[in-house]
Structure formats: C-alpha cells, structure tokens
Amino acid sequence: MNLPLKLPVLAEDLALIADQDRIPLDVIVRGLEAEYSISKDPYYQSYLIYFYYEKVKSALNVDDLETANDYVERAGKLEKDYRYDFFKGLIYVKKQEYELAEICLRSCISRNPSFSLAHYELGNILRAKKEFEDAIEEYQKAFELDQEFLLPVVRIGDCYLEMGEVRIACDFYQVAAQRDPNFHLAHARLGVACNMLQKYDRAERAFKRALELNSEDFESALNLTYTLSRLGKHFEALQIFRKLLENNPEDPVLLNEYALCLRRLGFYEEAKVQIDKASELSNEPFIVYNKALLTLFVNEREGIKLLEKVPEQFQSRALELIDYLKSWTGPLVASRCVEELVFKIKKCIVRGELDLQRLSFVLPQNERTNLVREGFLPMQDEQIDDASWMKFLLAVAVSSSEDPIQMEKNVTKTVVAFCSSGIMLAVAIALIRLLMHVKVHGGFDLESYVNDTVFDLQEYHWEFARKVSHTDDETFSLDEIESKTFTSASELFLALLKVLSVNPTLEEVNTMRDENLKCLCKNVLEVMGCTTDNRS
Numbered sequence: 001m002n003l004p005l006k007l008p009v010l011a012e013d014l015a016l017i018a019d020q021d022r023i024p025l026d027v028i029v030r031g032l033e034a035e036y037s038i039s040k041d042p043y044y045q046s047y048l049i050y051f052y053y054e055k056v057k058s059a060l061n062v063d064d065l066e067t068a069n070d071y072v073e074r075a076g077k078l079e080k081d082y083r084y085d086f087f088k089g090l091i092y093v094k095k096q097e098y099e100l101a102e103i104c105l106r107s108c109i110s111r112n113p114s115f116s117l118a119h120y121e122l123g124n125i126l127r128a129k130k131e132f133e134d135a136i137e138e139y140q141k142a143f144e145l146d147q148e149f150l151l152p153v154v155r156i157g158d159c160y161l162e163m164g165e166v167r168i169a170c171d172f173y174q175v176a177a178q179r180d181p182n183f184h185l186a187h188a189r190l191g192v193a194c195n196m197l198q199k200y201d202r203a204e205r206a207f208k209r210a211l212e213l214n215s216e217d218f219e220s221a222l223n224l225t226y227t228l229s230r231l232g233k234h235f236e237a238l239q240i241f242r243k244l245l246e247n248n249p250e251d252p253v254l255l256n257e258y259a260l261c262l263r264r265l266g267f268y269e270e271a272k273v274q275i276d277k278a279s280e281l282s283n284e285p286f287i288v289y290n291k292a293l294l295t296l297f298v299n300e301r302e303g304i305k306l307l308e309k310v311p312e313q314f315q316s317r318a319l320e321l322i323d324y325l326k327s328w329t330g331p332l333v334a335s336r337c338v339e340e341l342v343f344k345i346k347k348c349i350v351r352g353e354l355d356l357q358r359l360s361f362v363l364p365q366n367e368r369t370n371l372v373r374e375g376f377l378p379m380q381d382e383q384i385d386d387a388s389w390m391k392f393l394l395a396v397a398v399s400s401s402e403d404p405i406q407m408e409k410n411v412t413k414t415v416v417a418f419c420s421s422g423i424m425l426a427v428a429i430a431l432i433r434l435l436m437h438v439k440v441h442g443g444f445d446l447e448s449y450v451n452d453t454v455f456d457l458q459e460y461h462w463e464f465a466r467k468v469s470h471t472d473d474e475t476f477s478l479d480e481i482e483s484k485t486f487t488s489a490s491e492l493f494l495a496l497l498k499v500l501s502v503n504p505t506l507e508e509v510n511t512m513r514d515e516n517l518k519c520l521c522k523n524v525l526e527v528m529g530c531t532t533d534n535r536s
Helices: 011-017 025-039 042-061 065-078 082-094 098-111 116-128 132-145 151-162 166-179 184-196 200-213 218-230 234-247 252-264 268-281 285-296 300-307 312-327 336-346 356-360 367-373 387-399 404-418 422-441 446-458 462-469 478-482 489-501 506-510 515-528
Strands: none
Touching (some): 025 042, 042 065, 042 082, 065 082, 082 098, 082 116, 116 151, 132 151, 151 166, 151 184, 166 184, 184 200, 200 218, 218 234, 218 252, 234 252, 252 285, 285 300, 300 312, 312 404, 336 387, 336 515, 356 367, 356 404, 387 422, 387 489, 387 515, 422 462, 422 489, 422 515, 446 462, 446 489, 462 489, 489 515, 506 515
C-alpha cells in the first residue's frame, strides 16, 4: 500500500491498528482528512485524493454507488484531474447511463491520453452500443499503452465474434492465451470460438485449461459438455453435468441438457426424472417439447399425449413423429446372414426390453462381457470403431423392430453396455434411422435420408455426422467398394450409404468382398422388399 512517510492516525483509531499487519482504509482516510484540514499541505492532499479513489474502488466492487459517488466528489473538491472523470464514468456505467459515461471517459482521455484503463472502459461502452470498429480502436490503444494488460485483446476478440468474424476472434483469444497461459478468460473465450468453428478438439483443450485455472467457471463447464458430446465423449460429459448439478440443482436449462445426455446413453428412466424436474421449474417451449420426447421412451402412450400439446413452434415436428409412430408396421425382415443371431437375441428380450445380462452370453467372452454378466456397466468412454459389431447391431435392431422406439432403446443400450463408444453410438443411430427410412419409404433416397438424420447424429459424434452429410458430394466407384474390406464401423456405414445410393442389384451385392457390408446391404434390400435381382 502506498502510504506517506508519516501517516497521521486519529487517537480513537489507534486501537484499530494495534497488532494489525494491514491498516484499515477508513483509518487512513480519517487520519489524512484531519491532517489536511489543519495543514493544507499539498503532500498530504495528494495522498488524501489517492485514498479517496481507493475508497471509490472498494465501493464500486460491491456496487455501493452512493458511497462511490460521495468519495469521487470529495476528491473532486480537492482537485478534478483525469481520475475524477474516469471514476464518474465508471459510476455512470454501473447505473447504465452510457451516454454520460462516454462523455466522462472521453474527458478523462483528453486529460490523460496515456491512461490505458480509460481507453479500455470506453471500448466497453462502444462495444455495448454495437459500435465495434470504434471499440476495437480503443481496445488497441489500451493494449498499446500497456502490453501487460491483456483484457483489451480478449475484448477485441469479443467484438469480432459479435461481428460474425469468428476466425479473427479466435486468433485474438489465442494471442491472449499464449501471452499469458494462466489467463483464464482467454482460454474460456477461445473455447467458445472453437465451438462455433466446430473445432471441437481445440475447444476441449481450451475449456479444460480454463477449468484448471478456475474450477468454479460454470459457463466453461457447461460449454465443455456440449464440446464433449460432439466428440462422442458422453460419459465424460455426464460426469460434468452431475458435478454442475450439485451446486445448481434447480437450474432448468442444466437439468434439460443433463436429461438429453442421459437419453443419448440409454438411461431413459433417469432422463425422464430429470426432464420432469426441469418442467416443474420452467415452461420454456424447448423443455416442454423435450419432456414429451423423453416420456416416449418410458411411456409411449403418455408421450404421444404430451406431443399433441407441445408449443406451436414444435407442433409440426411433434405431429410428424406421432404420424410416423402410428404408421409403423413392424417387425423388419431379417436376412439370412443374421437369422441365427436374431433368433438368439429375441430370447433375451422380455416384454420389448432387452436383458443385457442375458445378451452378454450371446457374445464372445471378454473383460467387458464378463462385467455385464456380473451386473456392472462400465461408465467410461472408449475409442471403439469396429466393423465386426455391425452385424450384431443389425440383429439387435431387427429383433426389436416391432416398435421403433424400442428398437432405438435396445440398440443404444447394447452399444453403451458393450462398446461405450461415441462413434459406435452414432453409427448405431444412423443404422436405425436407415432401417426406418427404407421401411417407411419403401426405398432409399440419400438426400432425404441425410436431411432427416444428420442433425441428430451431430449430438452423438459430429465428425461422423459431417462425413454422412458429405456422402452425396463424393464421387466413388462401386467396383472399388465391392473389392474393399472395412475394419471401422463408421467407414463401413458410409460405404453402405454409397452402395444404396446407386440402387444395387442382389447380384452386385453378392459380389462384395466385405461380408459385413454384404449382410447390411442384403438386409436393407429385404426391408425394401427387393428379394429378387430386379433394381428397386
């Protein structure tokens, strides 16, 4: 603390500073006021003005604007320098009187053009007024005057972000984070920009660094859950949701997002509990719609009733879903390549619900199936993208296809129990949607399928969804696909879409080298009713 060589202290204040490492600010001010009232010494005047402004800062920090203004005026009676204008400007900002604040800050800058903070605060006002170019100019001046002061760099990024120049914003956030690796806000804002650019790997690193620096940063933690879901790391996102809810148990938006995460992982009953809590706290249209949607997976009849009453902006989507469910005419036909598996899996289904412990005995024994056999569900993300699972997932889907909701539930639970992989979840959902598409339309239209499916897939694994969305743009040779074998489930499914897009004959399918691709194609053709060598 900047104190005079001889600090005057009132006699009645001596007890307040005895055995104290730090002298209270009020004691300093009272002593200086008493000394200056007698001596009128400019030396003590300068210190008194300085500590008046320290009192202003203290009052502003707790939004005590009356006290802040009182001490500003006390300082102003002694001398109205650039600090008077600056703090008057900050008080007006707190009062949201931005025009007066701007006048004060411009006056401050005219008195002291080298005062970095004044340029920064003026930039904030101009940014609030959407005068972004002028705001950027003030932030640049602030940084040029004090290159250790990195907040202006972040705010320049914020201006570009609001202007829609996300890549430029990202560059400024990156500069601030590199200059000071411990600058929490720079990492948090960098994560936001990377999310907007769909650079989810970079966003994950940025948010995790921000949370290392400030574990209480709610916004970064919530943003990270979005990032992780796009990367297919759903269990990691789930754990973050649970931590956030410990401190925010009645946040309806948080409960809504948590419920959707639970649904993606097949925890439908718990998802229903959480969305019900959210709907008790808020009647936001998206929460009302999600309650109806998640109820479908627990009580289909009740879910349909709720869908019939959703807010107007969701009505067309809800009615389309209701019509689809009512028009479903399952079950799907099983091709010969999965008939034996379907027979075994159906024995594991009780009243529509798949018994995972029974199902584990259909699969080869390994560490994961052993855990499921013992009643344990590993709650961690795995990096599995294995084509050998596709025939089994197809068999689960066909076995459960009496009802499309049950089909999604059983396939999801299978993937979560035995793979715990975001990419496998996305592929499984894509496969279910494909079977539903060809069943309803009696054929396959790639553009229609992509338009109907990609948005949902993005919530499971963004990169896979992106590849699905670009399938129609890619050139390929059917002969080349016929001669390939696939080890990854995602690449196998993309190949399936390409093959189906050219309406293959059974003869062409039979020449395929990859047995999994051949089986998938045959079953889709069976669902379409193409059991002869004629083109559909």
